[in-house]
Amino acid sequence: MAGIYIHIPFCKSKCYYCNFYSVASSRYYSSFIPVLLKEAELQKNYLEGEKINTVYFGGGTPSLLDHKDLMHIMDKLQECFEISADAEISFEANPDDLNNGKIKELEQSPVNRISIGIQSFFDDDLKYLKRIHSASQAESAVKRCQDAGLENISIDLIYGIPTLTDDKWKINLDTSFSLAIPHISAYGLTVETKTALETLISKGKALPVNEEQSVRQFKILMQQMKTNYFIHYEISNFCKEGFISKHNSNYWKGSKYLGLGPSAHSYNLLSRQWNVADISEYIEKIEQKKVPAEIEILSNEQKLNEYIMTSLRTIWGCDINYIEQTFGSEHKNSLISKAENYISKGHIIFNNNILVLTDEGKLFADGIAGDLFE
Ligand code: SF4
Known part of the structure; x- marks a missing residue:
């Protein structure tokens, strides 16, 4: 979907x-x-x-x-x-x-x-x-x-x-x-x-x-x-x-989406792109049948970091099995070892192979995600 x-x-x-x-x-x-x-x-x-x-x-x-x-x-x-x-x-x-x-x-x-x-x-x-x-x-x-x-x-x-x-x-x-x-x-x-x-x-x-x-x-x-x-x-x-x-x-959850209109962002699992943030340029280009978008092909590391960032912000948490299946066991092990510090501080709960922020951890969500990045 x-x-x-x-x-x-x-x-x-x-x-x-x-x-x-x-x-x-x-x-x-x-x-x-x-x-x-x-x-x-x-x-x-x-x-x-x-x-x-x-x-x-x-x-x-x-x-x-x-x-x-x-x-x-x-x-x-x-x-x-x-x-x-x-x-x-x-x-x-x-x-x-x-x-x-x-x-x-x-x-x-x-x-x-x-x-x-x-x-x-x-x-x-x-x-x-x-x-x-x-x-x-x-x-x-x-x-x-x-x-x-x-x-x-x-x-x-x-x-x-x-x-x-x-x-x-x-x-x-x-x-x-x-x-x-x-x-x-x-x-x-x-x-x-x-x-x-x-x-x-x-x-x-x-x-x-x-x-x-x-x-x-x-x-x-x-x-x-x-x-x-x-x-x-x-x-x-x-x-x-x-x-x-x-x-x-x-x-x-990392599903695909298409953004239409000036400045709108899109993502199709392989790349993300964003339309020009200028209405007159947007109109001009589309009238010429060109989509005025910049495209960035995502590396595996970017995809992994994006998953860590977004999943950690949610109640569903960051799924270690998914990381192993999608990015390999090396990344899984590295993530678990980096998360240990936060687990011991009570900022993350690690249960059923899912990392979830505690209420205290939510206060530092961006910083924690940044520390867990590859
Ligand atoms: S200017 Fe105000 S109303 Fe318009 S998008 Fe920004 S926050 Fe919303």
């Missing part, structure tokens, strides 16, 4: 912390849609006929898509790929776009999972991030979706925002629980290079991000999720039974 990711590269305005590729203008919108459909045709053999079990509309802001364009994209995907009848079709939406009309349109489309970019239920945090929705819009967007009968809802939250005290973070989590949202993705705020946030902090015009606060709030997150019976299935992802995201799980 494979996945398709569609990048919708438009936003109403740029959030300060964002380093995803998008343009805060609709100038290219009308030329983008036919080009995206053309890219689907150009790339229809990329997944070699593998059945599609997930389609994900991300961005940017997919909720800026017109209904007819969403339907055209879905029709084109059906035409070019074999999409399974029970495929997960996820759609990212910003709270300010989720009015009754938009929700009705989504209900009439093949979309069956909505991911809402809430980030916080407090206006001062949203202002720090320069999100354009308000806290009350965030809450009413969720309720409107639920009233319309949409059950498979995910929200994004951000912790570590300098204006977000621990008490406010607990309230954000309690609000999510009281809204009965079955899937929550929670990310620590990071200051990415070349973002407005980086510039503002460096000029002393925005409060700096504090690592200790992020660690504290990640611990609160894990604790509150446990108390409220959420499954912590990936470092940043939590859900109620039956609501694990198929799309993200495909990434973490």
Whole structure:
């Protein structure tokens, strides 16, 4: 089973912390849609006929898509790929776009999972991030979706925002629980290079991000999720039974995926590739029937390291038997010996030939994975 990711590269305005590729203008919108459909045709053999079990509309802001364009994209995907009848079709939406009309349109489309970019239920945090929705819009967007009968809802939250005290973070989590949202993705705020946030902090015009606060709030997150019976299935992802995201799980389990749109990434087990992060160049090249992508053929070591990195972040863990069968016993033995230090510190549990991070280990996930790399 494979996945398709569609990048919708438009936003109403740029959030300060964002380093995803998008343009805060609709100038290219009308030329983008036919080009995206053309890219689907150009790339229809990329997944070699593998059945599609997930389609994900991300961005940017997919909720800026017109209904007819969403339907055209879905029709084109059906035409070019074999999409399974029970495929997960996820759609990212910003709270300010989720009015009754938009929700009705989504209900009439093949979309069956909505991911809402809430980030916080407090206006001062949203202002720090320069999100354009308000806290009350965030809450009413969720309720409107639920009233319309949409059950498979995910929200994004951000912790570590300098204006977000621990008490406010607990309230954000309690609000999510009281809204009965079955899937929550929670990310620590990071200051990415070349973002407005980086510039503002460096000029002393925005409060700096504090690592200790992020660690504290990640611990609160894990604790509150446990108390409220959420499954912590990936470092940043939590859900109620039956609501694990198929799309993200495909990434973490190393399945193939095809990304369409500027800056979208693809992976077919042998190589990964990424489209140019420039909408005008993207349009120009696709119109000439060329996919504007850079390709990297993966070495065995890169594949192994990627597997270690992604699998360790998940509840399914890093499977030593799989490493032996795929990469050889030498790599298996080397990994086990490197992991011993973390097993003795209580950061990793080694059970049934699977390495899994403990809650304490999750605080250092990236560093641990890096140490285990070949
Ligand atoms: S809406 Fe999303 S993609 Fe657009 S600028 Fe904000 S964080 Fe980035």
